[in-house]
Amino acid sequence: MADADNIFLVAPPGLEAFLLAEVQDLGFAGARQDKGGVTITGDLGTVARANHLVRGATRVLLRVASFRVMHLAQLDKRARKVAWGDWLRADVPVTVETVCRKSKIYHSKAASQRISRAITDTCGAPVQAGQTLTIKARIEDDLCTISIDTTGAALHLRGLKGSVGKAPIRENLAALCLRAAGFTGAETVVDPMCGSGTFVIEAAEMACGLAPGRARSFAYQSLAKGTAPPRLPQAQDTPARFFGFDRDAGAFAGANANAKQAGVDGLVSFTKQPISDLQPPDTPPGLVMVNPPYGTRVGDRKTLFALYGTFGKVMRDRFSGWRIGMVTSDPGLAKSTGLDFQKPILFDNGGITVGLYRA
Numbered sequence: 001m002a003d004a005d006n007i008f009l010v011a012p013p014g015l016e017a018f019l020l021a022e023v024q025d026l027g028f029a030g031a032r033q034d035k036g037g038v039t040i041t042g043d044l045g046t047v048a049r050a051n052h053l054v055r056g057a058t059r060v061l062l063r064v065a066s067f068r069v070m071h072l073a074q075l076d077k078r079a080r081k082v083a084w085g086d087w088l089r090a091d092v093p094v095t096v097e098t099v100c101r102k103s104k105i106y107h108s109k110a111a112s113q114r115i116s117r118a119i120t121d122t123c124g125a126p127v128q129a130g131q132t133l134t135i136k137a138r139i140e141d142d143l144c145t146i147s148i149d150t151t152g153a154a155l156h157l158r159g160l161k162g163s164v165g166k167a168p169i170r171e172n173l174a175a176l177c178l179r180a181a182g183f184t185g186a187e188t189v190v191d192p193m194c195g196s197g198t199f200v201i202e203a204a205e206m207a208c209g210l211a212p213g214r215a216r217s218f219a220y221q222s223l224a225k226g227t228a229p230p231r232l233p234q235a236q237d238t239p240a241r242f243f244g245f246d247r248d249a250g251a252f253a254g255a256n257a258n259a260k261q262a263g264v265d266g267l268v269s270f271t272k273q274p275i276s277d278l279q280p281p282d283t284p285p286g287l288v289m290v291n292p293p294y295g296t297r298v299g300d301r302k303t304l305f306a307l308y309g310t311f312g313k314v315m316r317d318r319f320s321g322w323r324i325g326m327v328t329s330d331p332g333l334a335k336s337t338g339l340d341f342q343k344p345i346l347f348d349n350g351g352i353t354v355g356l357y358r359a
């Protein structure tokens with residue numbers, strides 16, 4: 001099997017540098033930051049490790065071909081030269097998705113048809129919409145890059161969350177925000193408005209070294225020359241503890257169920273409590289990590305100013321010595337905390353630009 005020397009980890013836009021840091025910490029070879037993500041080198045075993053171990057990526061793409069292309073007949077010819085049979089199985093249907101940018105070929109549907117025909121004619125794999133295994137073609141500046149999406153359902157779906165709450169932050173964003181806020185796994189984390197508990201559970205998993213992909217399958221497992229899932233690390237003991245609070249009884253129950261499902265219920269504690277009653281736990285100061293509500297309806301904003309004001313006051317009055325990481329889309333609300341934040345790190349959260357504010 002040819003070496004997969006071009007593995008691309010898609011990053012949440014704005015957080016590429018933190019994904020690079022994570023990938024380097026995990027010891028992947030050749031890691032470098034590229035537009036939209038991080039490239040590493042390796043083989044299918046590396047692809048498997050990346051899917052199971054990397055917390056911050058959205059998905060893992062394996063680049064299998066790259067060629068210049070000026071018109072559809074040429075695409076048809078060159079797509080047939082790709083060694084599809086090395087990767088795809090005749091009994092596993094695939095989906096083909098094409099994006100065209102600044103290229104002579106601008107009709108993505110026509111391009112997808114050519115690639116689909118090449119796949120089915122050369123290796124027998126049927127092409128159908130909505131399959132777990134997806135071939136992604138990108139034609140940019142007349143250069144066609146073909147990748148296999150080795151992940152399937154996006155990586156933030158850890159396969160462990162029964163209760164999602166009202167506006168959960170994606171697990172991969174939560175992990176990168178924790179990292180960006182300086183969390184190393186060794187300190188207490190408090191989320192005073194924890195919803196389904198994402199920050200608290202991610203932090204606990206990071207502290208005890210649980211692999212994010214330990215409970216799900218990935219698209220790479222249905223490739224022709226399969227590779228076994230990697231041996232995953234055992235959970236380590238950690239002295240760190242993780243605390244979540246929410247005034248909503250449903251959120252509290254959901255967070256508890258999610259922690260149990262993730263196997264970190266011994267490290268975390270959730271309490272139904274409003275922010276105004278929050279007190280620091282009896283541990284050395286650590287990190288307060290929070291994603292307060294940020295309503296888009298105008299009427300909500302007044303109440304939200306009061307809530308952010310209360311959060312800021314509680315932090316100043318009771319959490320001296322703690323670091324703070326706060327995710328919100330609304331700079332006005334961030335300001336109303338009265339906290340002395342650094343310049344926010346802006347990133348995309350489901351089409352909305354949000355900021356990570358750190359103090």
Ligand SMILES: C[S@@+](CC[C@H](N)C(=O)[O-])C[C@H]1O[C@@H](n2cnc3c(N)ncnc32)[C@H](O)[C@@H]1O
Pocket residue numbers: 164165166167168169170192193194195196197198199245246247248251273274275276291292293294307
């Ligand atoms: C955007 S959600 C947090 C989502 C969470 N990060 C997750 O991943 O599930 C905001 C949470 O703040 C909680 N909340 C709102 N006002 C609160 C208050 N005064 N005290 C405590 N929690 C509050 C809501 O119940 C909601 O669960």
